[in-house]
Amino acid sequence: MAKTIQEINEKIKAGRAVVLTAEEIIGVVRAKGVKQAAAMVDVVTTGTFAPMCSSGAYFNVGHATPRMKIGGGRVTLNEVAAYAGFAAVDILVGATALPDDDPRNKVFPGKFPYGGGHVIEDLVGGKDVRLTASTYGTDCYPRKTLDTWIRLADMNEAVLFNMRNAYQNYNVAVNLSDRVRYTYMGVLQPRMRNANYCTAGQLSPLLNDPLYRTIGVGTRIFLGGGQGLVVSHGTQHNPGMPRTNGGVPKRGAGTLAVTGDLKHMSPRWLRGASFTGYGVTLTVGLGIPIPILNEEIMEFVAVSDADIIAPVVDYSEAYPNGKPEVLAEVTVAQLKSGEISVNGKKVVTAGLSSYARAREVARILQEWIETGSFWLAEPLAPLPGPDSGYAFKPLKERPYEPPNRNAVA
Amino acid sequence: MPKKKLVLNFPPHLIGQAITYRLITDYGLVVNILRARITPQEWGSMVLELGNGNGRLAEAVAFLTELGVGVEPLSKEVRWHEERCIHCTACTGPCPTQALAVADRHSMTVSFDQERCIACELCLPVCPYQAVEILF
Numbered sequence: 001m002a003k004t005i006q007e008i009n010e011k012i013k014a015g016r017a018v019v020l021t022a023e024e025i026i027g028v029v030r031a032k033g034v035k036q037a038a039a040m041v042d043v044v045t046t047g048t049f050a051p052m053c054s055s056g057a058y059f060n061v062g063h064a065t066p067r068m069k070i071g072g073g074r075v076t077l078n079e080v081a082a083y084a085g086f087a088a089v090d091i092l093v094g095a096t097a098l099p100d101d102d103p104r105n106k107v108f109p110g111k112f113p114y115g116g117g118h119v120i121e122d123l124v125g126g127k128d129v130r131l132t133a134s135t136y137g138t139d140c141y142p143r144k145t146l147d148t149w150i151r152l153a154d155m156n157e158a159v160l161f162n163m164r165n166a167y168q169n170y171n172v173a174v175n176l177s178d179r180v181r182y183t184y185m186g187v188l189q190p191r192m193r194n195a196n197y198c199t200a201g202q203l204s205p206l207l208n209d210p211l212y213r214t215i216g217v218g219t220r221i222f223l224g225g226g227q228g229l230v231v232s233h234g235t236q237h238n239p240g241m242p243r244t245n246g247g248v249p250k251r252g253a254g255t256l257a258v259t260g261d262l263k264h265m266s267p268r269w270l271r272g273a274s275f276t277g278y279g280v281t282l283t284v285g286l287g288i289p290i291p292i293l294n295e296e297i298m299e300f301v302a303v304s305d306a307d308i309i310a311p312v313v314d315y316s317e318a319y320p321n322g323k324p325e326v327l328a329e330v331t332v333a334q335l336k337s338g339e340i341s342v343n344g345k346k347v348v349t350a351g352l353s354s355y356a357r358a359r360e361v362a363r364i365l366q367e368w369i370e371t372g373s374f375w376l377a378e379p380l381a382p383l384p385g386p387d388s389g390y391a392f393k394p395l396k397e398r399p400y401e402p403p404n405r406n407a408v409a
Numbered sequence: 410m411p412k413k414k415l416v417l418n419f420p421p422h423l424i425g426q427a428i429t430y431r432l433i434t435d436y437g438l439v440v441n442i443l444r445a446r447i448t449p450q451e452w453g454s455m456v457l458e459l460g461n462g463n464g465r466l467a468e469a470v471a472f473l474t475e476l477g478v479g480v481e482p483l484s485k486e487v488r489w490h491e492e493r494c495i496h497c498t499a500c501t502g503p504c505p506t507q508a509l510a511v512a513d514r515h516s517m518t519v520s521f522d523q524e525r526c527i528a529c530e531l532c533l534p535v536c537p538y539q540a541v542e543i544l545f
Contacts, residue, residue, distance in 0.1 A: 049495060051537065109534065186499050187535050194502040271495060273537035283495060283537070336514060338501075350502030352537075354495045355517035 002294045008042045009375045017042045019369045021362035022203045022290075022301055029302035038298035043369055043376070046208045047222070047287035047361025048200040050353035051273050053184070054164035054235060055282040056094040057120050057262055060156040061131060063089055068143035073135025076100075077119045084133070088141060092161075093119055095282035105277060109182040115280025118272030120160070123152045124224070125267035158262040160224055160270070164234035166286050168206035168254035169241075169310060172197045172330060172340070174347065177316035182277020186352055188315055195312065195340055195347045200358035201305040201332035205288040206254045208301045210247040211386065212239070214290050216379025221258060222287035222365045225269035227374065228260025230288075233383045238392035247300065247386075250309045250329065254383065258286065269361075287361040289369060291376055305333035312342050322394060412460050414443070414527070415470075416486045416545050418479035419453035428478065429455070436469040437462035443527045454545045456483060456528050486544045487528055489521035493540040500532040500541065509541070 011017040018041045020028060025044050029037045061070075067088065075084040075091050079099040083092040097116035104110050123129055133146040152158050173185030174192045181188040186196040201207065209215045219230040234255030241251040269285030292298050311326040318325040328342045335349050368374035384390035419428070424447055432438045439460030447453035459466060473480050489509070496518045500509045508525035509532055511517060521541075532541045 050497075111534075113539075182534075187503065189503065196499065196502065271538060274539070275537055276534035281537075336517065338511065338514065348502050350500070351498040351517075354497045356496040359517075 003042065003292065005291050005293070005376050005378050008291050011042055012369055012372055012375050015370075015372060017369060019043045019045060019289075019366045021359070021366055022046045022208050023359060023362065025298075025301050026202065026304045029298065034295050034298050034302065037302075038292055038295045041292050041298070044208065044290045044292060044301040045287060045362040045365040045369070046200075046205040046290060047203050047285070047358040047365065048166060048205060048353060049269070049285045049357035049361060050198055050200070050283060051184075051275075051281045052162060052165045052167075052284045052286075053096050053281045055120075055160070055162035055284055056092055056116065057123075057158065057160050058090060058092040059158050061089050061091060061150060062154070062156055064143055064146055066143045067141045068133065068146055069135055069138055069141035070133045070146070071135075073133055075131070075133040077131055078114070078122065078129050079132075080114070080116050080119050084135075095120065096279050098280060109277025110279075111276060112274045112278070112280045115272065115274075117280050117282035120262070120282055121267050121270055121272040123158065124262060124265050124270050126151060126153070152263060159259060160228070160262045160265065161231075161259045162234075162284065163257050164236055164255045165258050165284055166205050166234070166256045166288075167252050168204070168210070169249050169308070170198045170252050171313040171319070172310050172335060172349075173315045173319070174312055174327065174342065175316045176314045181316050182275070183315045184275055184278050184281070185315060186350070187276060192342060192345060192347055195335075195342070195349045196352055197310060197332075197335045197349060198352040199308070199310065199332060200353050200355060201308055201336065202303055203355065203358045203362055205286065206256070207248055207303060207308055209288075209290050209297070210243070210249065210300060210303075212254065212383040213297055213300070214293065214379070215256070215288055216382045218377050218380040219288060220374070220377035221260075221289075222285065222361055222368075223258055223260040223265070224262070224285055225266030226260055226264035228258050229377070230379075231257040231259050233257065233390075236392045237384060237390060239384055239386045239388060240391055243386065244307065244309060246303060246307055248303060248308055251311055256383075285357065285361050287365040289365055289374070289376055305336060306331050308332040310335065312340070412458050413466065414456065414458050414483035414524075416481045416483050416528075417455045417457060417473065418481075418545065419447070419455070420477050421450055421452060423476060423478060424449065424453050428473070428476065429457075431472070432459075432469050436465040436472070438466065438469055444529075456545075458527075483526065483528060484523035487523065487526050488542045488544065490540050490542065491521075493538050494519055495538060497537075499537070500535050503531045503535055505529060505531065
């Protein structure tokens, strides 16, 4: 029995929609079968809460008196470099930006205690943040310097804009070398003494809609504790990766670009994160409702951790050198057990994505829909799918050679 | 007999004295030094696991206090800030004593057992959210 998003929204409005989380639905499908479950359930909610580096926020900070053209000048928020290449008072801060005086990895491994991700967390938490700017003067924008406290409530617009979130599946990182490696996948002990993974598995948004049947441009989502939208596929979207019979990619594949009003978000769901020896990022809470339009979609959302396969990759040699080598394939169920086996060696596992908090995202979204404070948006366009030919390419380097000024014409 | 983990803080004038030796010979304690940091002219600190050898642990602590050594239970000096923890579980891999562990693989939440902690600090560079703090 096929349903439409409009029909589901009417049920939400009437308070009659049946909403389960992507975790709860697994048992229901096992007990009742796909057909009965699809007839019974209207929406399945997903969630994830994990570090997502290609996140950022833009702000309109309002005009100073006299006016100042920050655009084309330099700007910082709590000493973290922000981007000022727009009009007079629109600025953008990225999750991984650092203060100029952070020593980086000069004393290895660097601690990276504060950066763009923390600025976003502080602003969302209502804290005062120091805004400094310097620029050149013009006839219409004469002011050249600014040093002031500012808070989110005083800004005109404050928008979270993440160009790549919710990676569909991800590498499991190990270190085959004989020294500790400090990576964006955490601290990896030598000779494969630990393995770090980063996925919400059976709760993960894109793993529950592996072929992008329902998630598309304009899908309304839970983002950072507020409501947001899917803008498009994210950067590095790579839908053509190998998949299981159930359609679930066995490698990092699809991604999403998402946005939402930062003023309605919460620091519980946007957390600055410091990765020793690597840098700063933003841990983002993101959840997507999946309308159960037909039995095929119910089959997809019934995916469990045992059905999701992730590649084990060496972050000492293969990853840094862009080699596509995969040491082993393991299931998310194995990863969550605390131990995996890689080429006969038992390796302790730990996560970077919080399953406990992913479950909370899915439950909040479930409650929002059940209480009618969130309804489903009809996608305006689909995301590029596995057969679209859309692929993620490496950089084609063409080294620059300075022109020879002495050459005889 | 339960073991006790203590943090001893030595004022500079005591750093030259063999105090740990007296805990063993005078009070019969079973001493396991988990960590020691001593810098000349500065305060020294030591983390000890003490077995209550002849039942004289309380006397030994009184002896240390009288000498001017600060004595605090380790549990007071290592703090896990649950409100900062997002339960990602990154700390549970490197923790050698499973003081930080996922006790329940269904909830997938991290729990901290102070009794197991030996203040090795392996969790500190691993936690992206500064949820563990060691004060000494």
